[in-house]
Amino acid sequence: MSEVDLLAGVLSKTGDVIEGVGADQLSLPTPCGDYDVEALVNHIVGWLLVFEAGAQGRSHDADAANHRCGADPAREFRAAAAGVVAGWEKHGFDRQVTVTGGEMPGETVFSMTVMEYLTHGWDLAVATGQPIPYTDQEAAETLARAEATLLPQYRGENMPFGQIVPVDAAASTVDRLVAFLGRRPVPSPTR
Numbered sequence: 001m002s003e004v005d006l007l008a009g010v011l012s013k014t015g016d017v018i019e020g021v022g023a024d025q026l027s028l029p030t031p032c033g034d035y036d037v038e039a040l041v042n043h044i045v046g047w048l049l050v051f052e053a054g055a056q057g058r059s060h061d062a063d064a065a066n067h068r069c070g071a072d073p074a075r076e077f078r079a080a081a082a083g084v085v086a087g088w089e090k091h092g093f094d095r096q097v098t099v100t101g102g103e104m105p106g107e108t109v110f111s112m113t114v115m116e117y118l119t120h121g122w123d124l125a126v127a128t129g130q131p132i133p134y135t136d137q138e139a140a141e142t143l144a145r146a147e148a149t150l151l152p153q154y155r156g157e158n159m160p161f162g163q164i165v166p167v168d169a170a171a172s173t174v175d176r177l178v179a180f181l182g183r184r185p186v187p188s189p190t191r
Contacts, residue, residue: 001137001138001141003088003093003110004085004088004089006114006138006141006142007084007085007088007110007113007114008081008085009135009138010114010117010118010121010134010138010142011048011077011081011084011085011117012081013121013133013134013138014044014077014081014117014118014120014121014124015074015077015078015081016074016133017121017124017125017128017130017133018041018044018045018073018074018077018124019074020125020128020130021037021041021073021124021128022128025037025127025128026038026041028127028128029127030123030124030126030127031122031123031126031127031178031183031184031186032120032123032183035123037124037127037128040120040123040124040127041069041073041124042067042068042069042073043064043065043067043120044077044117044120044121044124045067045069045073045076045077045080046062046064046065046066046067047064047067047116048077048080048081048084048117049062049064049067049080050064050099050100051080051084051099051109051112051113051116052080052081052083052084052087053098054087054097054098054099054109055083055084055085055086055087055088055091055097055109055113056083056086056087056090056091057087057091057097057098058098059098059101060099064100084113088110091106092106093106093107093110094106094107097109099112108149111145111146111148111149112149114141114142114145115142115145115146115149115150115181118134118138118139118142118177119177119178119181119183121133121134122134122174122178122183123183126186132174134174136172136173136174139172139173139174139176139177140173142177143173143176143177143180146177146180146181147180150180150181155182161181161182162181162182162183163182164179164180164182165179165180165182165183165184165185166179167179167185171185172185
């Protein structure tokens with residue numbers, strides 16, 4: 001699977017999960033303890049605008065933390081997702097990319113994007129009782145990127161990622177990924 005295919009697949013599936021959120025589910029808690037469903041959707045879309053600008057070679061001046069979606073968050077997400085994919089296709093990965101005021105290697109930003117959207121898509125699917133849509137291959141490639149890029153200093157209380165959660169050797173690849181990123185895998189509807 002090419003990098004662009006990986007990202008396009010993860011973003012498409014995350015868009016489907018956003019589309020599947022019901023208006024009566026916005027106040028539900030999520031596995032990402034800082035957010036209820038509505039706040040997580042705003043976070044997901046707001047940060048995708050940051051990643052879209054970076055992929056396109058621009059900086060994003062608005063604060064992603066203050067983003068509030070309009071009436072159709074799935075449409076907003078899909079439009080930004082198309083821009084992210086197009087930016088990586090057009091400009092490639094071997095470059096510096098601006099995110100949140102600083103520059104980082106393109107491969108690092110790309111890995112962050114895939115990790116962010118598969119993990120938060122999982123959070124949202126679990127919170128709203130939707131099937132987890134990601135394939136084992138998408139999860140395996142994202143897990144390999146996470147293991148190569150996620151440094152220990154980003155884990156723990158008040159950090160972006162929790163400590164690694166132990167899982168059974170027979171755990172699915174998606175469960176191993178979310179556990180590596182600090183989530184406790186939960187029984188969820190099957191694909």
